[in-house]
Amino acid sequence: MKTDTILITGALGQIGSELAEKLKTIYGKNNVIISDIRDPKDVNYDGIYEVIDVLDVERIKEVIHKHNVKTVYHLAALLSGTAEKNPMFGWKLNMDTLLTFLELAKDKIIDKIFWPSSIGVFGPDTPKDNTPQNPIQTPSTVYGISKLSGEYWCKWYQQNHNVDVRSVRFPGLISWKTPAGGGTTDYAVDIYYKAIENKKYTCFLEENTYLPMLYMDDAIDAILKLMATDNNELNEFKSYNLGGLSFSPKELSIEIKKHIPEFEISYETDFRQAIADSWPSSIDDTEAKTDWGFEPKNSIEKMTEIMLTNLKIKLNK
Ligand code: SER
Numbered sequence: 001m002k003t004d005t006i007l008i009t010g011a012l013g014q015i016g017s018e019l020a021e022k023l024k025t026i027y028g029k030n031n032v033i034i035s036d037i038r039d040p041k042d043v044n045y046d047g048i049y050e051v052i053d054v055l056d057v058e059r060i061k062e063v064i065h066k067h068n069v070k071t072v073y074h075l076a077a078l079l080s081g082t083a084e085k086n087p088m089f090g091w092k093l094n095m096d097t098l099l100t101f102l103e104l105a106k107d108k109i110i111d112k113i114f115w116p117s118s119i120g121v122f123g124p125d126t127p128k129d130n131t132p133q134n135p136i137q138t139p140s141t142v143y144g145i146s147k148l149s150g151e152y153w154c155k156w157y158q159q160n161h162n163v164d165v166r167s168v169r170f171p172g173l174i175s176w177k178t179p180a181g182g183g184t185t186d187y188a189v190d191i192y193y194k195a196i197e198n199k200k201y202t203c204f205l206e207e208n209t210y211l212p213m214l215y216m217d218d219a220i221d222a223i224l225k226l227m228a229t230d231n232n233e234l235n236e237f238k239s240y241n242l243g244g245l246s247f248s249p250k251e252l253s254i255e256i257k258k259h260i261p262e263f264e265i266s267y268e269t270d271f272r273q274a275i276a277d278s279w280p281s282s283i284d285d286t287e288a289k290t291d292w293g294f295e296p297k298n299s300i301e302k303m304t305e306i307m308l309t310n311l312k313i314k315l316n317k
Contacts, residue, residue: 002068004111005031009054009097010076012036012043014189015116015170015219017178019073020047022220033067036076054097064109071112073223074101080120080143080275082182087142094146095153102153106161113165114227117151117239119212120144121169124278131280133241133287140278151239158237166226167239171283174303175216176310184272184279185211188252191265192307195256196317200264204272207250207265210281214244215298215306222294229292243283244296245303255304 006023008016011034023032024047034045035052043049050063054076063069076097083090104110122131123138139145147169157163172185179193180186187203188211194201205211214222222242247255253265288294298306311317 003031004070005033005067006071006073007033007035007063007067007069008073008075009035009052010074012038012045012178013075014173014175014178014180015216016073016075018175018216018220019075019223020045022224023073026224033063033069035063054100055093057100060100060104061109064104070110071114071227072101072104072110073114074098075116077116077146078143079181079183079186080118080141081184081186081272083143083146084141084271084275090142091146094143095149098150098153102157102163102165105163105165106157111164112227113163114223115150115154115165115167117147117167117169118143119169119171119279119283121148121151121239122278122280126280128281130282130284131241132284133238141275144278151237154239155237164231165237166234167237168222168226168242168288169239169283170219170242171212171214171244173214173216173219174307176307176314177216184275185213187249188213188247191249191252191256192304192311193315195260195263196308196311196315199260199262200266201253202266202268203249204268204270205249205276206269206273207267208248209273209276210246210248211276212243212246212280212283214242214296215303218244218296218298222288222296225294226288226292234291238287240288240291240294241283241285242288242294242296243285245298245300246282247300252300252304255300256308259304259308
């Protein structure tokens with residue numbers, strides 16, 4: 001009998017590249033199938049890699065069948081900045097592909113799905129500080145509209161077809177292994193690269209724009225904890241708020257200056273400022289803490305130390 005395996009879509013992205021390594025240590029190299037659209041000859045990965053365009057349903061079914069995939073971490077998506085520039089494709093990629101996996105779970109071809117939502121589901125009418133789990137949600141971006149609609153679809157499939165789908169609303173994620181791509185919170189990753197390489201950074205958000213953020217280790221830990229929770233302990237579907245940190249570009253630059261005193265930040269805002277202004281500054285994640293033990297461990301100080309230490313090695317500086 002073939003063993004059940006795990007499939008990660010968008011696995012070469014910021015979350016996927018770290019999640020894959022973690023899942024391999026838990027389930028073994030041969031039980032974690034990673035997929036993305038990149039040509040295999042450009043992929044340096046120790047394990048099983050399959051090319052999947054997530055819009056290609058037949059190809060998804062083929063890979064699922066070939067490896068007896070039972071759990072899917074569906075990470076492939078366009079982030080807020082990119083989706084805003086390419087709205088129709090953003091909507092198609094983010095929505096159609098989620099529905100593909102929900103249908104596969106409805107048809108019992110797969111058993112379980114993890115799908116990330118985002119702070120993008122909140123909008124200008126949502127209370128900004130300590131944003132609760134169920135406030136008014138009026139997303140003003142294509143990305144946010146797709147994520148909020150996705151949440152409703154997940155809930156519908158769970159209620160009507162008993163689909164086991166789990167989700168969190170990620171804030172900005174900060175990591176050094178793989179850069180983020182196309183998001184509004186990306187400045188908080190770029191700033192570390194530029195601080196090391198050029199000792200200066202021009203930020204596309206204003207200095208006092210506070211956004212919720214989370215260090216990647218805490219994000220991965222959250223995914224693993226939520227997925228390991230017994231289904232009976234989770235009530236009706238919800239995409240859990242995750243907080244963690246809240247800081248502004250100015251605060252982050254002050255933190256970096258403690259390590260690189262010559263570092264200078266300047267500001268030149270672009271279209272992403274309006275996106276950031278529509279999002280919360282900080283998040284109330286009490287439900288994630290009480291329902292499945294979300295426990296972020298990294299402060300801005302600790303994260304900055306880890307980021308600078310590892311990026312210096314990565315960038316040979
Ligand atoms: N990091 C994402 C973005 O900025 C938010 O989920 O688009």
